[in-house]
Amino acid sequence: MVSVGQGVLLFSLLLSSLRGLAGQETSDLDIYSFLIKSEVSSRYAITVITSRVANRANESREVDFHVELPKNAFISKFTMTIDGKAYDGVVKKKEEAQQQYSRAVSRGQSAGLVSAVGRKLEEFRTSVMVAALSKVTFTLTYEELLKRTLGKYKLLIKARPKQPVKHFSIDVQIFEPQGILFVETQGSLTSNDLASAVNTTQSDREVHVHFSPSLQQQQQCFGCQEKGLSGELLVVYDVNRPKSQGDVQVVDGYFVHYFAPSDLTRIPKNVIFIIDHSSSMRGTKIQQTREAMMKILGDLHEDDYFSLIKFNGHVTTWMPALVPVNSHNLEVARKFVEGIKDRGMTNINEAVLKGVQMLSSFLESEAQEGSASIIILLTDGDPTIGVTNLDKIQANVKQAIRNRYSLYCLGFGFDVDYSFLERMALENGGLARRIYEDSDAALQLQGFYEEVASPLLLDVQMNYIGVANVTQTNFSQYYAGSEIVVAGQITDNDLETLTAEVRAKSRDNEVTYHEAFPESDRSLDHYIFKPYIQRLWAYLTVQQLLEREVLLSGEQKKAARERALALSLSYSFVTPLTSMVVTKPEGEDTQVAHKPEEGKRSQGGHVGHQAQLRKQSGLRGHSVQHLYKRLGQSAHAQVHGGQSAPMLKHHDAPSTGKVARIVGADVPILKLRRVLVSNTPPPVTVTRLMPKANLLKVLMPAQGQNTPLCFQIEAPQNFVDTLPKKLVLKVLSDPISGVSINAEMLKGEDFLRVAIHYKDECHIEANSTGIKVTQEGKERFISWTSYAATEHCNGITLALQKEVLEVAAGNMRVDILRHKKSQDSFLWPAIRHQAPIANATGIMGQAPVSYHLKETTPVAKLKILGKEVLGTRDSMVDYSTHTKPTVYCWLVPFSSVVLESLQSVIVSQL
Structure with missing residues (x-):
């Protein structure tokens, strides 16, 4: 299953140069060139990392290549070039790659998997022996569709080469046909000693950010010294949206539709927060939950209705029904939150069903036309009392909700069965999110709520004429600051315009957006790399097939996996169904790069997350x-x-x-x-x-x-x-x-x-x-x-x-x-x-x-x-x-x- 992250390109190049015997310096390994180039065309980013390393010693040295990339990204190409000979990574069906992996292990080779899960990252790492006075070039390419969150796209680059680099540059080129609304550069690489190394230029449709620090800047910046740079470059931007019906681009038989209307009135919410306070929530978890809830209560809108449920082995409701947001109710709710203590077991089934029952009773007794009803569940563990069978709980919740409400499941930490929460949320029109045990856990909780705080449309349906193989077209909600993206293939070769129709429910009535879009302006070809819409379509299709496959069974599940696998192999994507076999020079280990699943460990023993470490x-x-x-x-x-x-x-x-x-x-x-x-x-x-x-x-x-x-x-x-x-x-x-x-x-x-x-x-x-x-x-x-x-x-x-x-x-x-x-x-x-x-x-x-x-x-x-x-x-x-x-x-x-x-x-x- 592919988790949905923040749409952030985040990576770090870590080349270990701690190799050598007594008296030999790590400077024998010289990273003389470190180049990152990220091209973003209409939110779709293709990033190429190129690192060149010279072994200046008189004997062989092992060089590690370590890249952090975003969880949503698919690696699509990797090459090592040694003495003019290229060694390419080959994407294969996971079972075939696993057989090669197993054969290597049986021969006593390490053949360790080279990927691991981080909080927002996955890691790709490999190593190779470089002969005396020789060089190696690593080139890695990965692709991702940036996701709009709270009105922004974010491109985050984390650079940490661990030594000063002679030729060091990060180039970010963004082209948006709709036009750039604003752009900002942030992060530690844009401040103090390094501010002069960042140059940003912007036109109506383009942004170019160039970061190229000199050796002196890399050596003298605060905290750098002999270890080189360590910091982040964050590019934040949004685009113009002159049309409420969105923007459609058609190139070479493929289309993509970006839909993010902003001229809408916010829809009131009926929201129930269900909070786990079992013994496993003790300490900082319950403290951060209380802190986050205090802030969330302050962010509720005055036209919302809300209630609180806490549960351990027993379920306790704050109020018998949902109440309006006003100063009195908020004050009483804060006192309830302050009194939440950790103790007891975990009864998820009873807690969620109680929340559904409260919502149903409220909507039957109150005229709440044009409102959105959601349930937010926060838990850090598996059920331990009451109904504990996960399939039974999932069935109970689905039967109770009956597609009337959206359920969002937040899993706190790594003891929780995340796949169970994910299935339960997806079945009921919501999504799951892991909350990481860290100092900012309260901010993670608050940030998630902000994403769903302002619904603008309900029951969104996207329709097109003359197309096929279209990605998801039905969406339960559209929230302020987000974006709906649909892509597909044009089946009518004579089609000169693409007709798009969007139907949805707003606060007061049903709305319809209808427009015919001509094929994209050919003058844009030199800005947009031509296969980008096709690759975006393939990327989005694989993502959604893997997400949908979690809810399917039998022949439907098999068909979804087979289609996702075929696309992954066709476009050389490293996905949960494929692996990249990293071939090395003769005599060295073969390595297999897998796309790790959320909350699971890589098979070679590399731990999936820092909390697991x-x-x-x-x-x-x-x-x-x-x-x-x-x-x-x-x-x-x-x-x-x-x-x-x-x-x-x-x-x-x-x-x-x-x-x-x-x-x-x-x-x-x-x-x-x-x-x-x-x-x-x-x-x-x-x-x-x-x-x-x-x-x-x-x-x-x-x-x-x-x-x-x-x-x-x-x-x-x-x-x-x-x-x-x-x-x-x-x-x-x-x-x-x-x-x-x-x-x-x-x-x-x-x-x-x-x-x-x-x-x-x-x-x-x-x-x-x-x-x-x-x-x-x-x-x-x-x-x-x-x-x-x-x-x-x-x-x-x-x-x-x-x-x-x-x-x-x-x-x-x-x-x-x-x-x-x-x-x-x-x-x-x-x-x-x-x-x-x-x-x-x-x-x-x-x-x-x-x-x-x-x-x-x-x-x-x-x-x-x-x-x-x-x-x-x-x-x-x-x-x-x-x-x-x-x-x-x-x-x-x-x-x-x-x-x-x-x-x-x-x-x-x-």
Whole structure:
């Protein structure tokens, strides 16, 4: 499913130059040219990013190409040119690309997927080895139809090349036949030191924005220095609309109709806000929801009617019916919103049906002709009480609404089943929107409401003569500041004019727009790239087919997918049905670029969103017995301090004894797997004479890098044999916060118990059946089957939701997850910090590390903590979330990243 974003072109070029051994500078990789050219013709944008990189070193270097592009965009072309030879990406059916991907994985290649979901972005990334004193050119093209929101089109370019670039320019050329109403340039690249580098010229129909900072400006601007520019260039504009019936363009047998009348009276709204206040909404979610609702209440129009419903396991209405907007009702509503607290479970079915019932009763008792009725649902989780079957809820809501009202579903965060909300909204004339957990969540909520605050037309129907294969022509509402776009093919070759008719309901009566439009002015050909209307039609058709396919079944669903697939392949669009196979020079990995789905992870282990990145922390791995079977499977000799030791390659089970940061994430991530054994490198004589056992494999996201590190913990076999059957490990001890965490595991099995101690005031012990909380000598118990519960214990807050116990103490949060394994359960502790812990010890208490990578085949050469080590590509399963993604990593020696000894992490009691 393709999500509908803000119509924003947003990208950033990140070329990692942190490659090399000790003493070698990153300047060996020189991005000597960085050019972005975006051509926008009648809202349809084709953007080409070209980056040229020279390897000035006397040996090979790996160059990463990383581009952020808008979620609505389709990649249509990618080429790498090395020593005059071009390597093109080829768009294939997803299943065919997946087979190629799977074959690469089976050969031991990384073949990692190269796309991931961000808040407004998707990422395309690939890498290639560049020979000494050679150059590589990356060229990426993607296409998107800009969407009008709140009366503006926005083109946002985020530039972050990470080093000064000799030839650096961003060119934006906009042509609008209707004429440019206004244009503004904003963003950090237009202010202060860089303002003189931005040049904007405008005529009646054209805008040209040119950004070309000198090397001196790139080096001396605030916050730039040796890392180069990092900022945004935002072009905001709108077009003239002299005709209420809109603007139609016809070129080479295809047409596009832009319809956005403004000479209309606003239609009053009947709106019900349904607000989830279950336990999972605690903290900033409920606070931001209250903040947003306060602002939204102030934005209601005086001719609107409104009401509020809050729900957890129970449904509570503010008023028994909708009431008019006036000062008294708004004041009472604000007090209701202020009193919303987080607690309990989630009953979505009853809450939405209650909202529908209130709207129906209101409309039956009040004469509300010419008004728009909408329901806005905000929730952050799946239903946990009442009707919990999603298909049943969807059917209940559809039957209750019966196409009379529009339902908008806002999903707060990533625990919610977004596809369920999307289906329910689309079935009922609305849309779904994800609200991201961030500091501006309240503004996101408020911004969404502003988009639907002023309906101008209802039941809009677009009709044309002599056309076929037309995109969507029926729309439930048209809102002020938005735009309806319809495209299609001309079937009558003799047609000289295209007749368009629009019928809709306004506030007072039914309206009809009727006009014949001649074929577009040939004098515009040098402005408009000729296939743009045809490509716009294909782009819009694929988008809408994929959206409609969510609601279809059987043969209809199959037909919609097949048509969308055929168009995607014909126009080389990377969509959810296709993938781009990125072919590399012989001997290197083949990579597959997928179009990710909202809220899902890419298959190669790249996490889909920053909020999901933050969740990658925890503890788990293979059993000791399973690891014993791997003995003797050494891959490469590890170089460390002049000693050599065998490195065992082992798939699965991440973990870490370090706190580290992922690029773009604001929370340190910790990962841990299995029993931890000595981190002190044994003398070379021991390594040769005594067999070893691998008791733990650890995954460690690395500071400043996208590919994490992983390492094998090794210990002499005779030492392993003397360990007790049940081991208690010191997971973390932080003298500043007063928090300490220990975990007990059965030798060769999983973690059975996890204990969290907060000073001497609160002790929490969790096992597979429940949680015991001890406070001032008194014990109380929480069952995992409670599903949603909140407790407090002397400065600690405990919240149980979906078999995850969240424990918050000061600036630290600990999650304990319960997982199923056959008929048994095991625990998984995950520590999340708001800031790095400076003096902490324990498996997860290490300081962050970073690495410099030089080569990737046949072994990687990395510099870690000032020392040179060898590593190999590996993969493992991450159990820190219930989705259990597979991640790729660089497998390095244990002693290169962990500084604690075995004696310091094995403790006597839980």
